[in-house]
Each structure stands twice: as C-alpha cells, then as structure tokens.
C-alpha cells in the first residue's frame with residue numbers, strides 16, 4: 001500500500017499520521033504547535049514527518065493549515081493563530097524532507113476528506129463547516145474543491161453577521177464566527193452563569209465555581225448528559241448556525257451540508273435546530289429541496305486525512 005504523511009497544523013496542536021489513498025490512518029501523533037515561531041513550526045512538522053515515516057516510507061506530504069493559502073498553493077499568506085505571514089511552507093518542508101508537499105487550508109482539507117471518504121461520499125457538491133473554537137468552511141463544487149480566485153474561498157466564519165458586533169480574531173466586528181462557534185458557546189455560557197440564574201448551578205459546579213474555566217466543551221458534555229440549560233445554549237448556537245447556513249446555501253446550492261468540529265459532538269442537539277433554521281430562512285425553503293445537514297464522519301483527524309488525500313492525488 002502506498003502512504004503519504006498527512007499533517008494538520010492547528011492553533012494549539014499539530015497532528016500527523018500516515019494516510020492511505022482511501023483515507024486509512026496509521027501511526028498518528030499529536031504534538032503542541034509552537035505557534036509564535038514559524039521556523040519552530042517547520043521543525044516540529046519535519047520531526048513529525050521523520051518519526052511517522054520510519055515505519056512506511058511516505059511518497060509525499062500533505063499539510064492542512066489553520067490559515068489562508070495563497071493562489072500558488074505553496075505559501076501561507078496569513079494565519080491569525082500561527083506565526084505565518086507570506087510564508088513559503090511547502091518549499092521549506094520539501095527542502096528539509098526531500099518529499100513533495102502540498103498545503104491547503106485546514107477547513108478546505110476537511111471538506112475534501114468528508115467528500116472523498118466521509119459523510120459526503122457519493123455527492124458531487126457539499127459545504128463542510130467546522131464548528132470548533134472558530135467557524136471554518138470548505139466547499140466542493142462539481143467534484144472539485146472551490147478555491148476561488150485567490151485561493152481563499154470558504155471563509156464562512158467571517159461573513160458579517162451583526163453590525164458593530166463582537167470583535168473577531170480577524171480584526172473585524174460581528175463576524176458569524178462570534179455567534180456560531182465553540183467560542184460563542186463559551187461566551188454565552190459565562191454570561192448565563194454570571195446572570196446568577198438558578199438553572200446555571202450545574203455549570204457553576206462543573207467548573208468548580210471558576211467562571212474562567214468554563215468552556216464550550218464543558219457545556220457540550222453537560223448538554224449531552226441531559227442538562228436542559230446547556231441543551232438550550234447549544235440549540236441557540238445551532239439556530240444561529242442554521243441561519244448562517246441559509247446564506248451559504250443560497251449562494252452555493254450544495255447537495256449536502258456537513259457539520260464537524262468540537263461542538264458537533266453535541267450531535268442532534270446542535271444539528272436539529274440548525275436544520276429548522278436553515279429550512280425556515282432559506283429562500284424558497286418550503287418549495288425547494290433543502291440540503292440535508294449531516295454530522296461529519298472523519299472526526300478530529302479530518303483535516304489531516306484530507307490533506308493526505310490531496311497529497312496522494314497531486315503525486316499521481
């Protein structure tokens with residue numbers, strides 16, 4: 001079997017593993033990302049590739065990056081959570097590993113994984129959104145990734161949503177990401193606890209009374225365990241997500257919407273309100289097929305798998 005090394009450079013951790021042509025994963029490892037130093041990130045990725053490549057010699061490398069990839073597909077133009085600015089990542093990895101390297105935005109790589117081997121297997125067009133700390137997006141149209149004129153298509157999290165709203169990591173105010181993501185869930189949960197509402201007691205207990213320790217993950221866990229207040233917090237995120245999806249679906253008309261990322265662990269608690277909001281808000285929603293909203297299947301390794309599949313395909 002032929003293998004490539006797939007890598008996902010995230011804002012907190014880097015994941016690497018061997019990826020087969022059909023998306024199987026072998027020997028994956030997770031290490032912290034040295035986010036503030038581009039050379040250190042390269043060194044970390046090279047070390048991961050060398051470690052992973054000991055058992056099976058890889059023929060190429062595919063890297064998903066939490067950032068904008070430029071039109072050449074070789075450089076990271078900008079990454080809000082990583083020290084990459086106009087950085088020649090593919091070239092640097094090739095020089096240090098002697099392997100050909102492709103790079104792709106992590107959410108776009110995730111969309112490719114879901115299209116090829118995940119929830120979207122068999123459809124020809126899909127929109128994949130990743131509801132994690134941020135809100136990422138990737139689009140497949142007519143069996144090809146939609147990269148756009150400059151390589152940066154799919155930034156659904158930064159659709160303007162609320163005029164003069166919450167400040168976003170991108171520097172703008174009121175981006176959808178600030179209202180439909182794990183960060184939004186965390187903020188809403190903290191506001192709820194700070195309000196002193198009696199129903200917030202389980203949340204307060206779960207974070208040992210320290211509101212700063214309250215995270216979206218904790219809310220998701222309590223919601224899945226049946227806490228009604230946390231279920232409502234998740235449903236609010238789902239409703240906003242569904243409204244946002246209606247804008248994206250109106251433009252893209254995908255056959256399917258795939259929802260992944262940490263908050264998607266809430267499953268139907270997130271997806272059902274999103275479906276209802278999408279159908280209610282989508283133009284002609286009652287008179288046209290509304291695309292199904294499905295939970296992602298490729299899990300936490302999706303960007304790594306998608307990047308690996310892209311490396312296989314470019315190495316043919």
Ligand SMILES: [Zn+2]
Nearest residue numbers: 158168170175
């Ligand atoms: Zn933004």
